[in-house]
Amino acid sequence: MVDQRTLAYINLYAVLGTLENLCELDPAADALLTNKKPISIGFEIKGGPSATLTFKNGRCRMEQGVEDCDVKLPFSSCEKFNGLLDGTVTPVPSKGFAHIKFLLKEFTPLTDLLAKYMRPNPEDLKDEEFFRISTTLMFYTIAVAIAQIANNDKVGKFTANLIVDGDIEMSIVNGPAATLRAKNGRIVALKRAPENPRAIMRFESIQLARDLFDGKINAVATIGTGKITMKGMISMLDNLNRLLDRVAFYLA
Amino acid sequence: MSFKINKYDKSRKAFERAEKVIPSGVYGHLGPAEGCFIPVEAFPIFAEKAEGTYFWDVDGNRFIDYMCAYGPNILGYGDKDVNAAAFEQSKIADCTTSPSFKMVELAELLVDTVKSADWAFFAKNGGDTTTLAIMTARAATRRKKIVFVSGFYHGVAPWTQKLGYPGVMEEEVANNLYIPWNDFEAFEKIVDENEGEIAAFIATPYMHGNFQDNELPADGYWQKVRKLCTQKGIVLIVDDVRCGWRLDLAGSDHYYGFEADLICFCKALANGWNLSALCGKDWLKSAVSGVTYTGSYWLSAVPFAAAIACINKMKKLNLPEVLRKKGLMLTDGLRIAAANNGFNLVVSGEPALFYLRTADKDNNLMLHQEWVAECVKRGVFFTNHHNHFMNAAMTDEDIKFTIEVAEEAYRVLRKNHPEL
Numbered sequence: 001m002v003d004q005r006t007l008a009y010i011n012l013y014a015v016l017g018t019l020e021n022l023c024e025l026d027p028a029a030d031a032l033l034t035n036k037k038p039i040s041i042g043f044e045i046k047g048g049p050s051a052t053l054t055f056k057n058g059r060c061r062m063e064q065g066v067e068d069c070d071v072k073l074p075f076s077s078c079e080k081f082n083g084l085l086d087g088t089v090t091p092v093p094s095k096g097f098a099h100i101k102f103l104l105k106e107f108t109p110l111t112d113l114l115a116k117y118m119r120p121n122p123e124d125l126k127d128e129e130f131f132r133i134s135t136t137l138m139f140y141t142i143a144v145a146i147a148q149i150a151n152n153d154k155v156g157k158f159t160a161n162l163i164v165d166g167d168i169e170m171s172i173v174n175g176p177a178a179t180l181r182a183k184n185g186r187i188v189a190l191k192r193a194p195e196n197p198r199a200i201m202r203f204e205s206i207q208l209a210r211d212l213f214d215g216k217i218n219a220v221a222t223i224g225t226g227k228i229t230m231k232g233m234i235s236m237l238d239n240l241n242r243l244l245d246r247v248a249f250y251l252a
Numbered sequence: 253m254s255f256k257i258n259k260y261d262k263s264r265k266a267f268e269r270a271e272k273v274i275p276s277g278v279y280g281h282l283g284p285a286e287g288c289f290i291p292v293e294a295f296p297i298f299a300e301k302a303e304g305t306y307f308w309d310v311d312g313n314r315f316i317d318y319m320c321a322y323g324p325n326i327l328g329y330g331d332k333d334v335n336a337a338a339f340e341q342s343k344i345a346d347c348t349t350s351p352s353f354k355m356v357e358l359a360e361l362l363v364d365t366v367k368s369a370d371w372a373f374f375a376k377n378g379g380d381t382t383t384l385a386i387m388t389a390r391a392a393t394r395r396k397k398i399v400f401v402s403g404f405y406h407g408v409a410p411w412t413q414k415l416g417y418p419g420v421m422e423e424e425v426a427n428n429l430y431i432p433w434n435d436f437e438a439f440e441k442i443v444d445e446n447e448g449e450i451a452a453f454i455a456t457p458y459m460h461g462n463f464q465d466n467e468l469p470a471d472g473y474w475q476k477v478r479k480l481c482t483q484k485g486i487v488l489i490v491d492d493v494r495c496g497w498r499l500d501l502a503g504s505d506h507y508y509g510f511e512a513d514l515i516c517f518c519k520a521l522a523n524g525w526n527l528s529a530l531c532g533k534d535w536l537k538s539a540v541s542g543v544t545y546t547g548s549y550w551l552s553a554v555p556f557a558a559a560i561a562c563i564n565k566m567k568k569l570n571l572p573e574v575l576r577k578k579g580l581m582l583t584d585g586l587r588i589a590a591a592n593n594g595f596n597l598v599v600s601g602e603p604a605l606f607y608l609r610t611a612d613k614d615n616n617l618m619l620h621q622e623w624v625a626e627c628v629k630r631g632v633f634f635t636n637h638h639n640h641f642m643n644a645a646m647t648d649e650d651i652k653f654t655i656e657v658a659e660e661a662y663r664v665l666r667k668n669h670p671e672l
């Protein structure tokens with residue numbers, strides 16, 4: 001059964017957090033924000049995470065906490081917040097009513113655009129650029145979701161405890177890279193390659209990564225073909241793969 | 253001296269065929285994923301033939317094999333005495349409705365040879381015996397919890413796996429308790445916290461887990477564990493699947509000066525013929541008799557005949573001492589080869605089952621993986637993060653060849669890493 005609290009962490013940091021990358025990758029997202037006054041939206045979830053998305057100069061950035069946000073969206077539970085993501089809950093701001101227009105005119109189209117990439121129809125994926133952006137966004141979402149599962153999900157926490165301290169590189173050749181920093185049984189995800197990885201899992205191509213994320217292929221099965229490079233502290237990757245399996249459980 | 257660099261064209265083509273019809277191409281510890289073939293291009297995938305201490309891959313490359321099929325090869329591939337016994341038995345009978353009396357002869361030989369054995373129960377794989385050991389302990393004690401040492405490997409049955417592993421339910425590992433190796437205080441504490449609930453403590457004779465330097469038992473560790481298990485009615489299970497027959501023909505518990513209640517054997521028991529055995533103390537014979545446990549091929553006669561010949565030959569050769577000496581000769585030479593090139597090769601575990609790690613300042617094992625790859629490409633089959641195995645067929649010449657290859661591999665590393 002899906003743990004709603006873990007799902008809230010994933011939805012906030014991994015899914016909405018990918019707006020950071022959407023604004024960098026898709027000119028349409030950039031266009032929605034260009035020449036607009038900077039604005040920040042805080043998500044405050046009772047019994048769960050809180051974070052603020054700041055939109056400025058066509059870019060988006062997420063930071064923990066809601067202390068300095070312009071618009072605050074409170075949620076009485078993790079379930080309610082998760083309802084926002086699946087479209088069953090409409091949020092009501094507790095602060096920043098004057099900025100409600102941004103929520104409707106810019107933020108909603110942005111999240112719709114994100115959903116278009118994250119749950120693409122097969123026709124759209126035939127477009128090379130769409131495919132690249134969609135898979136890149138999926139990559140970052142998965143990387144951050146791994147950390148949320150490691151730190152919150154019961155099974156994920158057990159697995160994370162088996163990972164020795166150090167940085168894991170997860171990357172796609174000629175594509176995005178992420179650092180999964182393990183320390184004392186917890187994991188932090190950074191959207192850049194580590195300088196000094198203790199273990200590396202590198203996908204040969206963006207198509208291969210896509211197939212893996214879509215569950216069409218299995219990482220263990222692909223190692224033998226040489227299309228996934230693994231080196232370094234393999235036990236870290238072994239457990240990372242178990243966390244990766246768990247991502248599908250939450251984001252399927 | 254410069255060694256030939258192997259090519260694996262036929263292996264790669266065979267793997268392409270394999271992955272179309274076999275999950276992962278080659279699954280499990282013999283495959284590229286679990287076997288940690290890093291990079292995969294440096295390793296052969298399929299073997300063509302094997303003899304003595306060598307195997308040849310489908311491309312015709314010869315390897316001195318320090319994995320010994322992950323343990324079964326102890327006398328040498330195709331040992332003539334063991335195979336003669338097996339082939340002779342195969343002419344008489346193998347898999348039959350009534351089992352061959354060979355099983356009784358083998359059980360008697362095990363009881364005479366293994367110090368803690370009052371009886372023997374046969375199966376096929378090591379995991380069959382560890383599972384039977386756990387079931388027997390639970391049947392005997394009517395308790396459910398099992399104490400493991402962190403970093404353990406006792407097979408692949410669900411109870412041996414961990415929370416979060418694919419296909420493993422939380423309930424299947426809910427009664428597993430974990431303590432660090434060599435930490436008797438942790439064992440005392442967990443026994444105290446679970447008073448009257450622990451059925452068994454299962455461990456290998458020493459910590460030969462993967463991805464870590466292997467660690468021998470501290471002085472008095474096993475004796476203290478034995479005493480507490482006896483006091484608390486906990487069944488002491490020794491998983492001797494890997495070490496068995498390489499340290500002491502009377503059992504690795506005997507080697508370290510204690511007696512297990514149950515001891516699991518497989519791998520080297522019949523020099524590669526498929527057989528495993530759980531041996532145990534008399535007080536558990538009734539409990540094991542009541543466990544529902546059997547298999548289609550478990551009482552086949554050919555492996556029994558092979559095991560009898562194998563044990564008798566190991567006795568004749570005083571094999572553990574031979575393997576220890578060969579292991580020391582090899583690992584001393586490997587250490588020197590590393591040092592000659594400015595590297596530090598850390599050797600751990602028992603010499604007959606040595607574990608290797610090329611030390612690096614980042615502690616990420618990548619340097620060691622590069623060195624192993626260079627050795628394999630030159631015909632010395634080491635593996636990255638698993639203990640190795642010595643066998644009786646290995647000659648001093650083989651060891652000399654290995655050390656020369658190791659030295660050249662370290663020279664390659666030195667050239668590739670001027671920054672070190």
